[in-house]
Amino acid sequence: MTITEKDAIYVADLANLDLTEQERLSLTRDLSSILEYIGRLNELDTTGVPPMAQVSARYGAPEKSGSEQFSGTMRQDLHKTSLAREAALQNAPDSNGSFFKVPKVIEK
Amino acid sequence: MNIQELTVESTRAAIAEKQFTATHVVEEFYKKIKAEDGETHAYLTLCEERALRQASRVDEMARNGDTLPPLAGVPIAIKDVMVTKDVRSTAGSKILQNFIPPYDCTAVERLEAAGAIVLGKTNCDEFAMGSSNENSAYGPVRNPRDPSCVPGGSSGGSAAAVAAGTAIAALGSDTGGSIRQPASFCGVVGLMPTYGRVSRYGLIAFASSLDHIGPLTRTVKDAAMLLRTIAGHDPLDSTSADVPVPDYEEELAKPVKGLKLGVPQEYFADGLDGEVRAAVEANIQKLVQDGCEIMPISLPHTAYAIPTYYVIATAEASANLARYDGVRYGHRSTQARTLSEMYRKSRDEGFGAEVKRRIMLGTYALSSGYYDAYYLKAQKVRTLLARDFENAFCQVDAIVTPTAPTAAFKLGEKTSDPLAMYLADIYTVTADLAGIPGISVPCGQTKTGLPIGMQILGRHFDETTVLRLAHAVER
Numbered sequence: 001m002t003i004t005e006k007d008a009i010y011v012a013d014l015a016n017l018d019l020t021e022q023e024r025l026s027l028t029r030d031l032s033s034i035l036e037y038i039g040r041l042n043e044l045d046t047t048g049v050p051p052m053a054q055v056s057a058r059y060g061a062p063e064k065s066g067s068e069q070f071s072g073t074m075r076q077d078l079h080k081t082s083l084a085r086e087a088a089l090q091n092a093p094d095s096n097g098s099f100f101k102v103p104k105v106i107e108k
Numbered sequence: 109m110n111i112q113e114l115t116v117e118s119t120r121a122a123i124a125e126k127q128f129t130a131t132h133v134v135e136e137f138y139k140k141i142k143a144e145d146g147e148t149h150a151y152l153t154l155c156e157e158r159a160l161r162q163a164s165r166v167d168e169m170a171r172n173g174d175t176l177p178p179l180a181g182v183p184i185a186i187k188d189v190m191v192t193k194d195v196r197s198t199a200g201s202k203i204l205q206n207f208i209p210p211y212d213c214t215a216v217e218r219l220e221a222a223g224a225i226v227l228g229k230t231n232c233d234e235f236a237m238g239s240s241n242e243n244s245a246y247g248p249v250r251n252p253r254d255p256s257c258v259p260g261g262s263s264g265g266s267a268a269a270v271a272a273g274t275a276i277a278a279l280g281s282d283t284g285g286s287i288r289q290p291a292s293f294c295g296v297v298g299l300m301p302t303y304g305r306v307s308r309y310g311l312i313a314f315a316s317s318l319d320h321i322g323p324l325t326r327t328v329k330d331a332a333m334l335l336r337t338i339a340g341h342d343p344l345d346s347t348s349a350d351v352p353v354p355d356y357e358e359e360l361a362k363p364v365k366g367l368k369l370g371v372p373q374e375y376f377a378d379g380l381d382g383e384v385r386a387a388v389e390a391n392i393q394k395l396v397q398d399g400c401e402i403m404p405i406s407l408p409h410t411a412y413a414i415p416t417y418y419v420i421a422t423a424e425a426s427a428n429l430a431r432y433d434g435v436r437y438g439h440r441s442t443q444a445r446t447l448s449e450m451y452r453k454s455r456d457e458g459f460g461a462e463v464k465r466r467i468m469l470g471t472y473a474l475s476s477g478y479y480d481a482y483y484l485k486a487q488k489v490r491t492l493l494a495r496d497f498e499n500a501f502c503q504v505d506a507i508v509t510p511t512a513p514t515a516a517f518k519l520g521e522k523t524s525d526p527l528a529m530y531l532a533d534i535y536t537v538t539a540d541l542a543g544i545p546g547i548s549v550p551c552g553q554t555k556t557g558l559p560i561g562m563q564i565l566g567r568h569f570d571e572t573t574v575l576r577l578a579h580a581v582e583r
Contacts, residue, residue, distance in 0.1 A: 008468070015426060015430075017468070018453065023464065035472075040415055049489075051488050051490070055317060055542075058494050090210060091206075091437035100435050102447050104447070
């Protein structure tokens with residue numbers, strides 16, 4: 001699989017990255033060689049093999065289904081104190097004390 | 109007191125017997141860090157006030173004659189991917205250069221509740237992405253055993269601190285080998301527990317189906333003591349398993365006689381350094397003398413582990429790192445006029461080259477038209493890799509391999525070739541993908557004096573057998 005510079009620009013856009021021209025060139029080259037290496041997965045016939053999305057599926061209780069397989073994943077729906085507003089905002093690059101502030105979303 | 113020789117157990121005992129105070133221990137460690145860490149660069153941030161406060165708590169308990177908790181007075185270093193309340197946590201990235209977390213990681217909280225003292229935060233590859241620690245935005249770590257060599261990665265600072273004696277123990281994180289590989293390169297013990305054994309609450313996420321927290325220590329017994337402290341269900345992490353935690357220390361004393369060990373041919377094939385092979389094979393023979401039975405086995409999909417890993421880990425990373433947008437915390441570009449520009453410029457300025465490379469790869473693998481060919485395919489191969497281990501564990505109790513194909517390599521040796529760097533994890537990624545526990549234990553050294561590590565892998569939640577065998581290798 002070869003990646004073109006156009007592909008790199010498209011993917012960078014999806015990932016919310018603006019790349020410099022130099023980054024674009026080196027990433028295009030690196031991604032092509034990494035994807036070529038990854039392409040060896042196609043040597044394997046995976047017909048009928050289920051995808052493994054979660055490790056716990058390998059050790060959960062197999063007689064149960066869905067989230068029931070794993071104990072401890074469900075909790076009581078109870079009210080609890082959460083992080084205080086001040087603490088939640090302490091790392092904000094910009095805030096008005098109640099909200100995070102960002103540049104204008106819609107231009108007039 | 110020779111702080112170089114202290115272990116978890118001896119420190120607690122000495123404080124209980126009033127040979128020295130926890131405060132004195134902490135002061136001695138900071139003296140050593142300040143004198144010697146300039147070259148190694150294992151630490152990014154020290155938290156002296158927090159450490160001394162905790163030390164005085166331990167000293168007060170000792171003065172009152174209270175029974176000391178299991179890790180009382182033990183100075184510990186924490187990889188900077190775990191958040192610590194009011195102590196800067198960077199994940200080795202410029203994007204979190206000024207991030208002061210408002211809460212503690214569960215594993216850190218449990219260590220402190222057991223009396224341990226957090227000395228500071230250790231250097232690591234940016235967002236734990238790397239095998240040499242050269243991807244840290246704050247500069248590389250040098251291997252204490254040979255400063256021209258890398259310490260391994262991504263928990264390079266944690267491994268180097270333990271090896272240099274600037275901490276008795278450390279926490280690291282392992283997504284593709286990031287605890288075991290640096291432990292091997294620095295000559296210390298590194299344990300990756302079963303997926304779900306240790307809560308990841310407060311671990312800055314890299315790849316959520318692969319991330320683990322575990323200890324790096326001077327001895328296997330210390331690793332057992334740390335694991336017992338940090339293991340167990342945590343309601344704050346829905347992936348943490350509700351499985352009883354055994355008394356690992358007690359289990360360590362049991363003989364290894366009669367255990368069946370698998371030796372996978374794929375881990376002793378081309379690319380394995382001769383000296384590493386010889387050291388690992390010699391230690392396998394030692395285990396035979398202890399009464400273990402050796403069985404040659406095959407893990408036939410091993411060659412597909414690295415490509416599988418680099419699809420799954422980067423796909424998950426691209427999603428996890430989407431949160432760094434300059435809105436709520438982390439770096440915000442001052443050059444942006446619109447919201448969209450702010451996202452892009454903040455990320456461009458904040459992320460390093462390897463992180464961008466992996467975000468790009470992961471985004472590509474998940475993008476429309478390529479999802480089935482890459483991500484879904486990799487998840488299916490992951491099932492095959494997990495089945496390889498399940499089949500093997502029908503026949504054997506544990507699997508022994510080298511931890512890495514070579515001893516520590518030179519700084520700069522692999523930085524220009526991402527693929528060559530990825531292959532440094534060839535023997536470790538498989539366990540992350542399958543979710544099984546693994547340890548690296550020192551088993552010899554090269555002619556030039558670089559440490560060699562042996563890896564022992566076990567069944568899900570059977571850290572006990574892994575630790576017992578490592579203990580036997582250590583003796």
